[in-house]
Amino acid sequence: MSDGKAPQKKLLKALAGEKTDGPPIWLMRQAGRYLPEYRKVRADAGSFLDLCYAPALAEEVTLQPIRRYGFDAAILFSDILVVPDALGQKVAFKEGEGPVLEPVTDAAGIAALKSPAGVKAELAPVYETVSRLRASLPPEVTLIGFAGAPWTVATYMVGGRGSPDQAAAKLLAYREPETFQSLIEILVEATVEHLSAQVEAGAEVLQIFDTWAGSLPEPSFERFALKPVKAIRAKLKARFPHIPVIAFPRGAGGMAERYFRETGVEGLSLDTGVSPAWAKAHLQPLGCVQGNLDPLLLVAGGDEMRAQARHILETFGQAPFIFNLGHGIVPQTPPDHVGELVKLVKDWRS
Amino acid sequence: MSDGKAPQKKLLKALAGEKTDGPPIWLMRQAGRYLPEYRKVRADAGSFLDLCYAPALAEEVTLQPIRRYGFDAAILFSDILVVPDALGQKVAFKEGEGPVLEPVTDAAGIAALKSPAGVKAELAPVYETVSRLRASLPPEVTLIGFAGAPWTVATYMVGGRGSPDQAAAKLLAYREPETFQSLIEILVEATVEHLSAQVEAGAEVLQIFDTWAGSLPEPSFERFALKPVKAIRAKLKARFPHIPVIAFPRGAGGMAERYFRETGVEGLSLDTGVSPAWAKAHLQPLGCVQGNLDPLLLVAGGDEMRAQARHILETFGQAPFIFNLGHGIVPQTPPDHVGELVKLVKDWRS
Numbered sequence: 001m002s003d004g005k006a007p008q009k010k011l012l013k014a015l016a017g018e019k020t021d022g023p024p025i026w027l028m029r030q031a032g033r034y035l036p037e038y039r040k041v042r043a044d045a046g047s048f049l050d051l052c053y054a055p056a057l058a059e060e061v062t063l064q065p066i067r068r069y070g071f072d073a074a075i076l077f078s079d080i081l082v083v084p085d086a087l088g089q090k091v092a093f094k095e096g097e098g099p100v101l102e103p104v105t106d107a108a109g110i111a112a113l114k115s116p117a118g119v120k121a122e123l124a125p126v127y128e129t130v131s132r133l134r135a136s137l138p139p140e141v142t143l144i145g146f147a148g149a150p151w152t153v154a155t156y157m158v159g160g161r162g163s164p165d166q167a168a169a170k171l172l173a174y175r176e177p178e179t180f181q182s183l184i185e186i187l188v189e190a191t192v193e194h195l196s197a198q199v200e201a202g203a204e205v206l207q208i209f210d211t212w213a214g215s216l217p218e219p220s221f222e223r224f225a226l227k228p229v230k231a232i233r234a235k236l237k238a239r240f241p242h243i244p245v246i247a248f249p250r251g252a253g254g255m256a257e258r259y260f261r262e263t264g265v266e267g268l269s270l271d272t273g274v275s276p277a278w279a280k281a282h283l284q285p286l287g288c289v290q291g292n293l294d295p296l297l298l299v300a301g302g303d304e305m306r307a308q309a310r311h312i313l314e315t316f317g318q319a320p321f322i323f324n325l326g327h328g329i330v331p332q333t334p335p336d337h338v339g340e341l342v343k344l345v346k347d348w349r350s
Numbered sequence: 351m352s353d354g355k356a357p358q359k360k361l362l363k364a365l366a367g368e369k370t371d372g373p374p375i376w377l378m379r380q381a382g383r384y385l386p387e388y389r390k391v392r393a394d395a396g397s398f399l400d401l402c403y404a405p406a407l408a409e410e411v412t413l414q415p416i417r418r419y420g421f422d423a424a425i426l427f428s429d430i431l432v433v434p435d436a437l438g439q440k441v442a443f444k445e446g447e448g449p450v451l452e453p454v455t456d457a458a459g460i461a462a463l464k465s466p467a468g469v470k471a472e473l474a475p476v477y478e479t480v481s482r483l484r485a486s487l488p489p490e491v492t493l494i495g496f497a498g499a500p501w502t503v504a505t506y507m508v509g510g511r512g513s514p515d516q517a518a519a520k521l522l523a524y525r526e527p528e529t530f531q532s533l534i535e536i537l538v539e540a541t542v543e544h545l546s547a548q549v550e551a552g553a554e555v556l557q558i559f560d561t562w563a564g565s566l567p568e569p570s571f572e573r574f575a576l577k578p579v580k581a582i583r584a585k586l587k588a589r590f591p592h593i594p595v596i597a598f599p600r601g602a603g604g605m606a607e608r609y610f611r612e613t614g615v616e617g618l619s620l621d622t623g624v625s626p627a628w629a630k631a632h633l634q635p636l637g638c639v640q641g642n643l644d645p646l647l648l649v650a651g652g653d654e655m656r657a658q659a660r661h662i663l664e665t666f667g668q669a670p671f672i673f674n675l676g677h678g679i680v681p682q683t684p685p686d687h688v689g690e691l692v693k694l695v696k697d698w699r700s
Binding site: 164165167170171173174175177214215216217218219220221251252253254255256257258272273274275276277278279282292293294296297299300302304305307308311326330 | 515517525564566567568569571601602606607623624625628629643644646647654661
């Protein structure tokens with residue numbers, strides 16, 4: 001998608017390492033249940049996955065927060081579990097329960113998955129949503145595609161659902177490292193296919209969500225979190241040299257520095273628990289950082305939200321930086337608080 | 351309890367900054383449901399809190415893993431929620447549900463709590479357990495007392511139960527920082543009283559568990575996690591200059607360095623996600639580190655458990671260090687794996 005000229009959009013400038021006139025802002029889960037217009041579309045759409053696979057509706061909910069707040073980026077409305085779905089693992093979203101999958105727990109289950117090469121055909125409606133969005137978004141708004149990182153997607157595939165300790169995936173990884181590695185490799189390939197198809201359809205930036213990276217001990221983090229994302233980044237770079245990638249290794253703590261350097265991603269998304277002072281010293285010199293207001297501050301609003309948003313702006317705002325949350329917007333967020341935050345960030349100047 | 355001479359017990363030597371002949375080892379939740387002898391006592395004891403308040407039974411379950419494995423330290427069998435219980439907040443442990451409390455959600459609820467000065471009288475059976483243990487433990491075994499950190503205890507007091515995002519406590523802290531601060535101050539005082547009484551009864555080391563420290567953004571972490579533990583540490587130091595304190599700020603990530611330096615604790619317990627390589631460079635120079643094998647490696651056992659245990663030993667074993675897990679033993683742990691781990695650590699020499 002690049003014509004070789006310097007990027008003009010604010011988000012792309014920040015990811016290219018340029019200082020912008022005030023930081024760009026978007027928020028994880030900016031399209032979602034906290035918005036009444038989203039709940040309306042969702043109620044008519046059938047299941048959550050039906051919505052992900054309905055291009056006109058997925059386009060509409062992606063655009064809703066752009067219309068309402070004027071964010072600098074739109075992120076495709078989809079889910080990280082469309083990849084296991086495309087690999088033939090049945091995924092269902094149950095109300096109040098989250099995703100439920102038929103668990104893949106052994107080598108036979110992994111061998112029974114469909115080929116990653118088929119992802120592009122299986123997920124055609126997702127890429128149609130991307131194409132529509134690229135055509136309908138205002139020219140100053142950047143379109144972000146995304147996928148889950150192999151480790152995080154594997155925790156759902158092996159466990160069959162979310163869990164606080166990722167026990168099922170960890171036990172498979174510890175008891176049968178080679179078996180687990182084979183699943184990770186399938187997911188590396190499938191993720192590259194899925195992200196490539198999003199770029200071909202018009203995505204300008206890619207984000208890789210590794211929600212459960214922080215629970216892995218160092219040797220497993222290297223093998224199952226760092227290396228797969230490094231491999232994905234390298235393969236994408238070979239295909240699309242000008243498309244920047246943001247990674248979100250949630251909870252990586254002190255390992256974030258090595259991760260940022262070794263994966264070669266352009267942007268690192270920081271969770272709520274990351275100290276801005278620490279990240280300014282150790283992470284921002286390596287690339288563009290993104291984050292990291294507590295989503296619960298957006299629920300609370302008021303003085304504390306403003307003070308902590310300013311703390312983040314003042315710490316990171318002197319260098320390439322994207323304002324975001326430390327995790328996704330939660331459903332009980334008052335939409336007015338989001339509007340107030342966007343105004344605060346847009347009005348701020350270093 | 352100190353006679354001014356250099357400590358002879360291995361755990362005390364490590365916390366005094368001395369290198370030991372092989373690291374001492376104990377494991378968080380070493381007394382617990384994975385042991386058949388514990389389940390037997392537990393079945394006859396009534397509720398979980400009844401067991402915490404029955405000195406002879408609490409002594410027995412504390413001693414069980416010492417007899418079985420020869421750990422270098424015994425940790426008092428108790429719970430962090432005895433403090434809210436002593437402050438008059440009704441606490442119940444429901445089978446399969448965890449702790450349930452009548453939530454304290456506002457200034458009136460905080461004002462209705464009993465005085466922290468009464469903790470020593472309310473929790474007399476706990477200190478009797480400590481006295482019994484000091485008399486019955488083998489002379490080479492160190493007795494550890496403990497408490498929850500104010501922030502973590504407050505998350506249960508305000509939320510009424512455990513939660514993945516600590517939303518209730520955070521929202522109170524964000525919306526009414528002064529109200530929340532008053533609860534933290536009560537907890538600082540109550541924790542000092544509770545830990546002091548444990549020392550007076552014979553505890554030789556104190557550990558402060560801040561399980562939910564990692565979810566706080568930097569300004570809130572400073573105010574509600576770092577400063578309260580610093581205050582507790584200073585007050586204890588004034589009363590008992592020779593009693594070392596270990597803090598466990600789980601998930602503190604890059605903030606662990608500042609936390610270790612500023613709280614002034616002698617030991618820092620590291621969660622599973624902390625990189626040993628990073629901690630060796632940034633944390634071990636500041637004091638004794640403790641950790642951090644994944645409890646799920648102890649469930650899996652085998653080559654991976656041995657390799658990751660050796661990785662930890664080889665990284666930390668050249669300087670003062672206590673071998674432990676990154677979080678508590680889980681119920682499905684095979685007792686034989688614990689025995690194998692203890693032997694591996696005891697046989698290891700740098």
